[in-house]
Amino acid sequence: MNGSEFLFLLTGLKWTVFLSAIGFVCGSVSGLGIALARTSGIRPLEQATAGYIALFQGTPLLMQLFVVYYGLALVGLKLDAWLSVAIGFTLHASAFLGEIWRGSIEAVPKGQTEAAKALSLGYVSRMRDVILPQAIKISLPATIGFLVQLIKGTSLAAIVGFTELARAGTIISNQTFKPLLVFGVVGALYFLICWPLSLYGGRLERRLAAASR
């Protein structure tokens, strides 16, 4: 494997990071909306978002990417591969993050909501100033854990022809006939991104556990 082949892998890595970032950021924004809808106390909203979460948690990510990629094409929306996988990952992340954050919002003691209500704080202020800051802190380890899953999950985008790190590895491997070396390097690159995140998540979890003791 020469320098230009390694550079090609790094280009793939760039797309992996980019796709993860898009999925995580857009998924966070819509995931927050889903978490709020899920805890809104409004029955139809809660049921609709519960169904959405169940759908995405109960089906393989690969199938979700297929459905978005081919499904959108079928209804006449011919999108770039990268745009349709970005949409796919956003939907996927929003369901999982929505569920993680619903749990965190519900883990904030009820007395906090009661105190905020007794102080006549409205819903927006109650959430923004009182509940969400505490919920986000509670959710951080699980959120980081999901981010790691998402980064590794982007390798599935290879299947619809999107050249991220895993697909870049396949291409180089087919050129060099050294699959073990190439996929060893590809694995190491994933590991270099994911492992520090996992470490950080673990540290946060221990710190949270210490704080709640």
Place this chain on the structure above:
Amino acid sequence: MTDQATTSSAPMITMQGVNKWFGSFQVLTDINLSVRTGEKIVLCGPSGSGKSTLIRCINHLEPYQQGQIVVGGTRLIENAGIIDAIRREVGMVFQQFNLFPHLTVLENCVLAPMRSRGIARAEAEATARRLLDRVKILNQADKFPAQLSGGQQQRVAIARALCMEPKVMLFDEPTSALDPEMVKEVLDTMVGLAEDGMTMICVTHEMGFARQVADRVIFMASGAIVEEAAPQAFFSNPRHERTRKFLGEILPRH
């Protein structure tokens, strides 16, 4: 000893025929209560008698199914604007303090005045510092709640409620979660508040406090008001058997 001069005849809170159920279980039965401006009420009774539920209905932390509650001339109905308006005038102190753990003492105190009353930060902070000084905890203003003792936290919670300049204060067993040596500092704060003429409803088993500041002591059992009387009469001559039994259980033998 009570200060009759601060008690006017205008009712601050009236509850008429209030009934409340949790599912099929009736937790409040035909509650009729009128609290005059400046009056201090102590609510007592065995656990599960509905006393906390009663005061939680006044600021709509609990909905009720029948009857009418009027607070400061405003009838409490299922309307977000009305509920918010009533909550602005009714402060509440909880058994578990319920301070916001991610905010400093000062931030805890200025949040609601700024968000709910639209008061500017500088003014809100000035008010908060004055009230923290009044509950003798101003030197802790920049600490987080977890850094304070239970008694200090509860005094902060009282100051936080006062920062909204409420017309009524509700206390839901404010000393029940405290270590014994911290009960007095909280009760002293409440006595000070009572002497300044605040309208107060206190759910508490601190009968010394009841004797000292209450205009009326109300005894509840099984979701109903069983007996109400001035403290002198209540303690020396309880009329109902259930009241006598309750007092026999909680008062030290003389």
